[in-house]
Amino acid sequence: MKKVAIVGGGITGLTAAHRLRQNHVEVTLFESSSRVGGVVRTETSNGFLAETGPNSIWLKEKRILSFFHELGLESEIIEADPNIRKRFIVREGRPVEISSTPLSLLTTPILSLSGKFRLLQEPFIKSGGLSQDESLANFVRRRIGKEALDYAIDPIVSGIFAGDPEKLSARFAFPTLWNLEKKFGSLVGGQLKRIKHSKSTGNRMKRRSVTFKKGIQSLTDAIRASLGDSIRLNSDVNRLLSESNWRVLWSNGKSGSCGSEKFDALVLALPAYKCSRLLFSDNAVQPLSFLKEIEYPPLAVQVMGFERSKIKHPLDGMGMLVPAVEGLNILGTFFSSTAFPGRSPAGHATLTTFIGGARNPNLGQNSSTQLQSLVLQDLERLLGVGGEPVFSRSYLWNNSIPQYNIGYGKILAKISEFESSNSGIFLSGNYRNGIALRQCINSGLDTADKVMSYLG
Numbered sequence: 216m217k218k219v220a221i222v223g224g225g226i227t228g229l230t231a232a233h234r235l236r237q238n239h240v241e242v243t244l245f246e247s248s249s250r251v252g253g254v255v256r257t258e259t260s261n262g263f264l265a266e267t268g269p270n271s272i273w274l275k276e277k278r279i280l281s282f283f284h285e286l287g288l289e290s291e292i293i294e295a296d297p298n299i300r301k302r303f304i305v306r307e308g309r310p311v312e313i314s315s316t317p318l319s320l321l322t323t324p325i326l327s328l329s330g331k332f333r334l335l336q337e338p339f340i341k342s343g344g345l346s347q348d349e350s351l352a353n354f355v356r357r358r359i360g361k362e363a364l365d366y367a368i369d370p371i372v373s374g375i376f377a378g379d380p381e382k383l384s385a386r387f388a389f390p391t392l393w394n395l396e397k398k399f400g401s402l403v404g405g406q407l408k409r410i411k412h413s414k415s416t417g418n419r420m421k422r423r424s425v426t427f428k429k430g431i432q433s434l435t436d437a438i439r440a441s442l443g444d445s446i447r448l449n450s451d452v453n454r455l456l457s458e459s460n461w462r463v464l465w466s467n468g469k470s471g472s473c474g475s476e477k478f479d480a481l482v483l484a485l486p487a488y489k490c491s492r493l494l495f496s497d498n499a500v501q502p503l504s505f506l507k508e509i510e511y512p513p514l515a516v517q518v519m520g521f522e523r524s525k526i527k528h529p530l531d532g533m534g535m536l537v538p539a540v541e542g543l544n545i546l547g548t549f550f551s552s553t554a555f556p557g558r559s560p561a562g563h564a565t566l567t568t569f570i571g572g573a574r575n576p577n578l579g580q581n582s583s584t585q586l587q588s589l590v591l592q593d594l595e596r597l598l599g600v601g602g603e604p605v606f607s608r609s610y611l612w613n614n615s616i617p618q619y620n621i622g623y624g625k626i627l628a629k630i631s632e633f634e635s636s637n638s639g640i641f642l643s644g645n646y647r648n649g650i651a652l653r654q655c656i657n658s659g660l661d662t663a664d665k666v667m668s669y670l671g
């Protein structure tokens with residue numbers, strides 16, 4: 216039986232391990248911490264459910280739904296209420312409603328009349344900069360103007376990447392937008408054509424935002440259960456030696472022990488900055504050191520539960536995003552208990568707030584008490600939250616989400632070169648194939664398929 220090592224027990228590594236096991240490959244998954252799941256993390260207490268990592272999954276591929284079914288999670292899936300279409304973006308210190316329908320920017324007060332007029336000019340603006348690695352901010356200013364950048368794109372960027380649009384690459388961080396210009400010469404025109412021709416066919420289905428009754432961690436827990444004793448926790452892989460195949464060396468931070476074992480192939484499903492430190496011989500050779508160029512800003516997540524009567528806002532939407540130009544502390548708040556049932560006890564509401572990111576890298580470094588008061592300050596002003604929370608959890612991700620910044624294309628090319636000259640090693644994870652959970656699952660499944668064809 217062929218033996219494969221998976222290094223890293225986040226959703227990507229777990230998915231790859233699960234798929235390889237299904238194909239009768241002997242798998243060992245090395246995870247440096249005392250739990251699997253990586254940034255997926257659900258906590259519950261007194262009827263409150265806190266997601267201190269991801270909150271939801273955009274389900275739009277049948278392949279991913281089948282994966283959930285394979286794991287026995289079919290009856291656990293819960294969908295965000297499709298009638299809750301509202302989102303809020305803060306303008307002049309108050310949340311302004313926008314709907315999630317395309318082109319809704321033309322009808323909401325989030326843009327001034329001149330901002331909307333500028334948007335209407337978009338189809339007549341010539342394409343440009345296609346061959347360059349253009350920043351997202353530049354791309355958006357060029358196509359739809361500064362106001363749309365400040366009040367539409369910047370908050371969305373914070374909500375997805377916790378990133379800085381001046382640094383992110385339009386082409387790699389927002390390929391759909393980039394391709395609209397490339398293919399149709401216009402974002403507005405291209406989007407209209409897409410809507411006209413979109414159908415649920417093949418692997419695609421109508422997209423919906425989902426989670427599980429007991430939280431996102433149900434997913435990684437289910438994979439963990441299916442892998443059984445293939446998982447080695449507290450096993451920090453630090454060196455890989457090329458012999459007739461690959462030898463993996465690890466140390467156990469808890470017991471102080473270390474070990475090594477040979478494998479026919481390796482999947483590295485680690486964060487990029489961790490991959491960059493791996494040694495590849497008895498000397499201090501770090502051929503993946505170029506991966507340290509991928510930035511991971513710190514991001515803090517503050518989950519708070521309140522008596523419902525203490526919040527004036529109707530919370531009748533998925534959440535609220537805060538543009539940088541508003542100068543507030545927070546990046547945005549997800550209305551957890553509006554979006555999904557079972558997130559708070561009756562008569563209460565749960566709010567999940569993000570703070571820090573590339574916009575404010577130092578804010579995330581505050582103590583949990585300071586963080587809570589910074590968040591409360593903004594929530595009081597924006598949502599009319601009065602009084603102290605009855606439930607509170609804060610979690611700081613020192614290295615949160617990989618940024619697909621300008622220059623990212625060159626890093627991707629180096630990753631491919633590395634794989635070509637080191638056969639039997641496969642790199643996978645959110646720094647390579649998209650940061651969303653659904654992309655990480657796809658990446659894990661695709662990597663397992665590549666390993667299978669390598670093993671023959």
Ligand SMILES: Cc1cc2nc3c(=O)[nH]c(=O)nc-3n(C[C@H](O)[C@H](O)[C@H](O)COP(=O)(O)OP(=O)(O)OC[C@H]3O[C@@H](n4cnc5c(N)ncnc54)[C@H](O)[C@@H]3O)c2cc1C
Nearest residue numbers: 223225226227247253254268269270271452645650651652
């Ligand atoms: C706060 C936050 C909110 C998010 N919200 C959403 C959301 O709502 N929806 C969505 O789709 N996506 C969201 N994302 C993104 C998504 O959750 C992540 O991109 C994805 O979970 C990353 O999975 P991964 O397996 O690639 O990496 P990770 O989860 O980072 O897993 C890597 C694993 O490798 C282990 N490891 C590190 N070094 C070693 C070593 N030397 N040896 C062995 N093991 C090692 C780590 O301990 C970790 O378990 C969010 C991310 C964050 C941080």
